[in-house]
Amino acid sequence: GAVVSQHPSWVICKSGTSVKIECRSLDFQATTMFWYRQFPKQSLMLMATSNEGSKATYEQGVEKDKFLINHASLTLSTLTVTSAHPEDSSFYICSARDSKGLGYTFGSGTRLTVV
Amino acid sequence: QKEVEQDPGPLSVPEGAIVSLNCTYSNSAFQYFMWYRQYSRKGPELLMYTYSSGNKEDGRFTAQVDKSSKYISLFIRDSQPSDSATYLCAMREGNTGNQFYFGTGTSLTVIP
Numbered sequence: 276g277a278v279v280s281q282h283p284s285w286v287i288c289k290s291g292t293s294v295k296i297e298c299r300s301l302d303f304q305a306t307t308m309f310w311y312r313q314f315p316k317q318s319l320m321l322m323a324t325s326n327e328g329s330k331a332t333y334e335q336g337v338e339k340d341k342f343l344i345n346h347a348s349l350t351l352s353t354l355t356v357t358s359a360h361p362e363d364s365s366f367y368i369c370s371a372r373d374s375k376g377l378g379y380t381f382g383s384g385t386r387l388t389v390v
Numbered sequence: 391q392k393e394v395e396q397d398p399g400p401l402s403v404p405e406g407a408i409v410s411l412n413c414t415y416s417n418s419a420f421q422y423f424m425w426y427r428q429y430s431r432k433g434p435e436l437l438m439y440t441y442s443s444g445n446k447e448d449g450r451f452t453a454q455v456d457k458s459s460k461y462i463s464l465f466i467r468d469s470q471p472s473d474s475a476t477y478l479c480a481m482r483e484g485n486t487g488n489q490f491y492f493g494t495g496t497s498l499t500v501i502p
Contacts, residue, residue, distance in 0.1 A: 281433065309490075316398065318478065318492040319434070368433045370490075379490070381426075381433035 277303050279371045281382030288359055288389055296354045296385045298369030304349035305371035309379075310342075313366040325352050359389040393417055396479055396493025405502050409466040413479035413493045416460065420481040420491070423455050425464045428476045428495065437477075438464065469500045 278301040288294050298308060307326050311319040323339075325331040325346035333339045341363075343355040352371075356363055369382040396413045403409055411425075422441055426434035438453040440446045440462075446453045452465040462481075466473055476495040483489070 279433075285431075316494075318396075318494040319490075321489065366431070379436075381435065384431065384433040386431060 277371070277380040279305075279369065279380045279382040281369055281385055283385060284383060285386040286388070288387070290360055290389055291358055293355055293357045294359055294387060296356075296367055296369075296387075298352045298354070298371065298382050300350045300371045300380075303371075305352070306349065307372040308346055308352040309370040309372075310344060310352075310354050311368045311370065313368060313384075319368060322354075356387065359387070361389045363387065364389045393491040394479060394481060394493045397496055398494050400497040400499060402499045402501060403469055405469060405471060405500055407469050407500070409464075409469050409473070409498060409500075411464040411466075411477050411479075411496050411498070413462050413481075414460055415462075415481060415491070417481075417483070417491070418457070418460065419483045420457075421484055422482050423453070423462050424480040424490075425451075425453055426478045426480060428478060430475075434478055471500045471502050474499045 280299045282297045309324050310322045312322050313319050321334050322337045323331045323333045323344050325344045327346050327349050331344035346352040366384050368384040370379050372379050394415045425438040427437050428434040440453050440455050443455045443457045450467045454463040476497045478495040479493040480490045
């Protein structure tokens with residue numbers, strides 16, 4: 276089955292620094308990738324949708340200059356949290372839609388803690 | 391009103407019990423209904439996928455969709471401690487629609 280690898284699984288960074296999270300589709304080409312954020316005891320909230328070779332589409336309330344998304348290839352999308360603050364601490368999860376559009380597979384998530 | 395409503399629980403049952411998890415929704419355009427299982431600090435994994443109304447069975451899991459009532463259910467038979475996780479319902483409008491709408495998740499603990 277389709278596998279999405281997300282790295283790192285957890286990261287601790289200092290306030291003001293930037294953190295990059297990678298999401299790779301291992302055995303299929305992902306034309307569309309999604310980035311979610313999940314706070315404790317809350318559901319997944321879609322942050323942005325990225326299509327390979329295009330600019331990402333951000334959901335209302337998500338700062339595009341703070342959460343930089345790059346989807347340069349059919350197998351890799353990255354989310355960079357710039358100038359991270361403690362309130363950015365959360366669980367970030369990517370999801371990829373395969374090129375046939377038949378299914379959506381989630382990565383294993385990244386726990387970000389900003390101190 | 392949220393698009394998808396789900397009781398967050400927590401729900402605690404003895405091993406072997408039948409578990410019933412439910413979601414309600416408001417958007418009549420939803421056609422695809424999914425149940426995901428999420429273990430702590432992990433990404434969600436797809437359990438069941440149903441199109442439109444009806445029942446779908448896979449091993450110990452049964453998914454039901456009642457579009458007239460805007461109500462979906464997931465039943466787990468002979469529950470096991472390994473079923474302890476958070477269960478999220480999700481739905482979307484059409485095959486070309488990208489937007490998933492998730493419930494808040496129900497935390498389930500199966501006690502040995």
